[in-house]
Amino acid sequence: MQDTLRKQGExxxxxxxxxxxxxxxxxxxxxxxxxxxxxxxxxxxKDGKLHLDDPKVKQAAIKATAYLxxxxxxxxxxxxAINWNDADDNNAFHAKLMVMDVDGTLSTEVAVxxxxxxxxxKDMVSHGIGYPNDNAGKPVPSIVGVTQLMxxxxxxxxxxxKEFIKYFAQPKVVGEFVELGLGRWLPVMPxxxxxxxxxxxxxxxxxxxxxxxxLGPTVPDYYVFxxxxxxxxxxxxxxMAMIDVAKEGxxxxxxxxxxxxxxxxxxxxxxxx
Amino acid sequence: MNGTSVIDVGRPAxxxxxxxxxxxxxxxxxxxxxxxxxxxxxxAVFLTFVAYPVVYGLWMGSEASLYRELFAxxxxxxxxxNTILYLALGVNVKMFLALLLSGxxxxxxxxxxxxxxxxxxxxxxxxxxxxxxIHWMLNGEWGFLNNVIYTLFHVxxxxxxxxxxSALGAVIVSHIWKWTPFWTLILLAGRMAIPLEISDSAKVDxxxxxxxxxxxxxxxxxxxxxxxxxxxTIFLLGDFNAVNFVSGGGPANQGHVLATLGIRNxxxxxxxxxxxxxxxxxxxxxxxxxxVLMRKLRTSEVQI
Numbered sequence: 001m002q003d004t005l006r007k008q009g010e011x012x013x014x015x016x017x018x019x020x021x022x023x024x025x026x027x028x029x030x031x032x033x034x035x036x037x038x039x040x041x042x043x044x045x046k047d048g049k050l051h052l053d054d055p056k057v058k059q060a061a062i063k064a065t066a067y068l069x070x071x072x073x074x075x076x077x078x079x080x081a082i083n084w085n086d087a088d089d090n091n092a093f094h095a096k097l098m099v100m101d102v103d104g105t106l107s108t109e110v111a112v113x114x115x116x117x118x119x120x121x122k123d124m125v126s127h128g129i130g131y132p133n134d135n136a137g138k139p140v141p142s143i144v145g146v147t148q149l150m151x152x153x154x155x156x157x158x159x160x161x162k163e164f165i166k167y168f169a170q171p172k173v174v175g176e177f178v179e180l181g182l183g184r185w186l187p188v189m190p191x192x193x194x195x196x197x198x199x200x201x202x203x204x205x206x207x208x209x210x211x212x213x214x215l216g217p218t219v220p221d222y223y224v225f226x227x228x229x230x231x232x233x234x235x236x237x238x239x240m241a242m243i244d245v246a247k248e249g250x251x252x253x254x255x256x257x258x259x260x261x262x263x264x265x266x267x268x269x270x271x272x273x
Numbered sequence: 274m275n276g277t278s279v280i281d282v283g284r285p286a287x288x289x290x291x292x293x294x295x296x297x298x299x300x301x302x303x304x305x306x307x308x309x310x311x312x313x314x315x316x317a318v319f320l321t322f323v324a325y326p327v328v329y330g331l332w333m334g335s336e337a338s339l340y341r342e343l344f345a346x347x348x349x350x351x352x353x354x355n356t357i358l359y360l361a362l363g364v365n366v367k368m369f370l371a372l373l374l375s376g377x378x379x380x381x382x383x384x385x386x387x388x389x390x391x392x393x394x395x396x397x398x399x400x401x402x403x404x405x406x407i408h409w410m411l412n413g414e415w416g417f418l419n420n421v422i423y424t425l426f427h428v429x430x431x432x433x434x435x436x437x438x439s440a441l442g443a444v445i446v447s448h449i450w451k452w453t454p455f456w457t458l459i460l461l462a463g464r465m466a467i468p469l470e471i472s473d474s475a476k477v478d479x480x481x482x483x484x485x486x487x488x489x490x491x492x493x494x495x496x497x498x499x500x501x502x503x504x505x506t507i508f509l510l511g512d513f514n515a516v517n518f519v520s521g522g523g524p525a526n527q528g529h530v531l532a533t534l535g536i537r538n539x540x541x542x543x544x545x546x547x548x549x550x551x552x553x554x555x556x557x558x559x560x561x562x563x564x565v566l567m568r569k570l571r572t573s574e575v576q577i
Contacts, residue, residue, distance in 0.1 A: 011423075012414050022525045047490070079413045079432040083523040095416060234542040243525045247435070 002076055013078045017089045017101035020070050020246050022239040024086035029104040029143070031238035032222075034064035037140050041219065048226040050267050052260045061241075061259070066252035081125070082243060100141025105125050109205050110182040126205040130216040135264075141217040146188060186213045227269040228263075237262050276572075333546050334553035343550050352529040355441055356510070356555070359530050364505045367449045368456060372498065375460035376486070396454040404518035406448050409432070411519075439525040440520040444528070448515045456501055463497040464490065496569065503566040510555055531555050 001013035005205040012260040019026040035043065040060025042051050051057055071077050078097050081089070088115060090108040093101040103107055129138045149168070151161045175192040178185050183206050187193060187268075200206060223230035232238075241259040244250035292520055343349050378389050393472050395403065411415040413432030422430040434440045467490065475481075475489045491498075513532040516522060522529040522537060529537065541549025 022523070023521065079435055082432075082435050082525065085521075097413070097426055231542065239523060247524070 007097075011063050012173055014098040015100065016071050016076045017098040018071055019084055019086075019089050019095055019102075020068060020072045020081050020239070020242045021084040021086060021148060022236040023242065025233065026086050026089065026104065026197060027236065027239040027242065029145075030102055032143055033062050033161075034068060034101070036143065036219070037134055037135065037273070038063040038065070039136075041141065042097055044222045044225045044229055046225055050226070050228075052263060057154065058256065058260070061256045062252045063260075065238075065241045065245055069242040069252065069255070071251070072242070072246035077248040079160050079248075082247065083111065104210055105184050106182075106205055107184055110184045113182050121202075121204060122252045124204070126208050129208050130211040139217050141209065143221055143233070144186075144213060145221045147185070183209065186210060186250045190214055201224045226270065230262055231266050231270075235262070237266070255256040280397075291324065293466070300328055306436075330553065332550050334549040336546070338459060339546055339550040340555055343547060343554065348526045349534065349551065351437075351527055352531060352534045353554075355528060356530045358441065359516075359518065360509055363445050363448045363509055364502060366445075367453050368498065368502050368505060370449065370453050371456035371460050371501075372494075374457045375464055376451065376490075378457065378461050379464055393458065395455040397452050400451060400514050403451065404447060404515055407443070408519050408521075412445055433551065434520050435522065435524050440528045444516050444519045447519050448512070451515070452505070454498060456505065458505060459501055460497065463494050467493050498568065500569050503562055503569065507559065507562055509567070 001015060005013045019030050021027050040057045040123045042054055043061075044050055050229070074080065077093055080092070084092070088102050090111060092113065093108050094096060099243070105252050109120055109124055111144035112124075118149075131142060134140050149165050151158055151165075156159060171187075171189050171192055174187050174189065175195060178187045178192075179195070179197045183198070186209070192198070192213050195273060198206050221229075237259050240262075241252075243257040244255040244258070245252050283286065297306075300308055319569050360486055374392075377548070378385060378392075409415070411433040413419060413435065416430075416433070419430035422428060431439065433443055444537040445574045460490070471493070474490060480488050511532055512530070513536065516528065517536075520528045522533045526537070531554065535548040537548070538551050539545040
């Protein structure tokens with residue numbers, strides 16, 4: 001696609017909007033989606049144990065790094081992606097810098113729904129219903145991050161806070177809340193996904209999104225199993241591996257060895273704690 | 274008589290009076306009360322906004338393990354090198370340019386005053402918006418600079434912020450662009466304070482042009498120049514805006530300085546103590562700088 005567009009004289013159009021950057025949460029979500037797609041689901045199991053010695057996990061990490069970093073290295077990702085923040089891939093897509101964006105929510109789509117419905121309904125295309133299967137033909141689960149409500153320890157008015165949470169967690173309230181957000185966020189209750197809003201056949205994005213993130217196979221984000229994974233995300237360990245391949249010409253195997261060493265260091269810190 | 278001399282009896286009373294007088298600083302009655310009333314708000318503000326944050330920061334960054342973790346972090350090692358380069362080039366190039374430009378703006382004429390007005394604009398405009406503008410100007414795909422290069426030469430410009438050295442260079446140039454006018458004005462004021470009699474008599478003795486600068490102007494400006502350099506170094510060490518808004522500490526965390534790394538550690542990776550430790554690690558440089566600055570300020574006070 002990109003090569004064809006370039007031949008047609010398009011000077012600045014790239015094929016892929018991969019967030020090969022060390023800012024924000026997008027690069028972690030992107031890498032983890034590809035890690036799971038390549039079969040690395042068991043990187044952390046439900047008991048909180050890390051499995052970097054599992055050859056399947058290692059191969060998946062190498063393949064994900066090679067693909068994502070390689071796409072940048074080969075010129076199919078905008079060069080500025082290396083400095084992107086979470087909103088920048090959305091901006092770049094709207095500025096027609098690339099043909100395809102990969103993102104964790106429908107933020108890019110719903111941003112234009114009100115002002116430019118023709119873009120939302122005609123020009124922008126979401127991938128069909130749910131994720132495609134992996135290379136072995138098996139369904140790939142989607143990682144679901146849940147936004148938690150919490151009452152801080154020592155809060156002054158705990159009963160009122162509990163009352164509010166009780167009110168807010170009602171399916172009717174949650175359902176209206178996410179629908180008023182035009183579908184940027186998914187509801188947590190699968191029953192809500194059956195509503196006319198999410199299942200609107202005229203909407204080109206919502207059914208696929210809700211199938212992928214809620215109704216299809218899902219796994220919780222891995223920090224649920226071990227908190228160290230949250231630091232792996234914030235330290236941008238996967239990003240550094242992608243960037244090593246993308247920019248420094250490092251082999252994916254070497255980049256992943258370095259990343260695994262860093263992940264082990266982070267996990268060992270949490271063991272001590 | 275109980276055997277105690279008059280001198281012995283009187284001594285403590287004299288001491289008490291002396292101590293009380295020195296505390297009162299020669300003020301009497303209501304004057305002293307007013308003085309206390311004026312000083313108390315300052316002391317309260319100082320304790321709340323200066324002493325407390327500094328002590329709290331020292332306490333937060335007091336664990337040795339924090340510094341072991343920090344020094345082992347490869348990003349920190351890169352950051353230290355960047356900070357040294359930022360200080361060395363940012364301060365010295367800027368101050369040297371300011372010294373030269375202050376001489377240029379000493380020339381007479383209304384147009385020189387108009388030019389000075391234009392020259393100070395970068396300093397006068399809000400810094401965050403200007404640094405964000407520079408960031409977008411340097412964008413590899415959409416940026417103004419690369420579009421100009423393409424329009425003029427039909428070649429694609431580089432991605433300026435994708436390389437560690439060009440990104441750091443962009444930050445340094447942005448800082449110099451932003452702050453040179455300010456220091457030029459300070460040095461211009463210093464030049465204007467040199468009595469005309471001195472330069473006139475030097476001219477009579479043949480010290481004109483470069484000789485006049487080397488033997489008359491610069492020696493008289495040297496103390497001010499040094500104080501400005503020290504102050505600028507301290508300001509720059511705490512500078513967050515230029516790095517954060519021009520390069521964002523990128524690419525891939527290779528462009529941080531201590532101030533931005535502190536914020537990254539504290540908020541992006543949610544380790545506030547590690548963030549404080551990153552900033553505190555600059556103290557071995559800051560404390561000697563402040564001491565030298567204080568000594569120079571005392572010296573200049575005597576000279577005046």
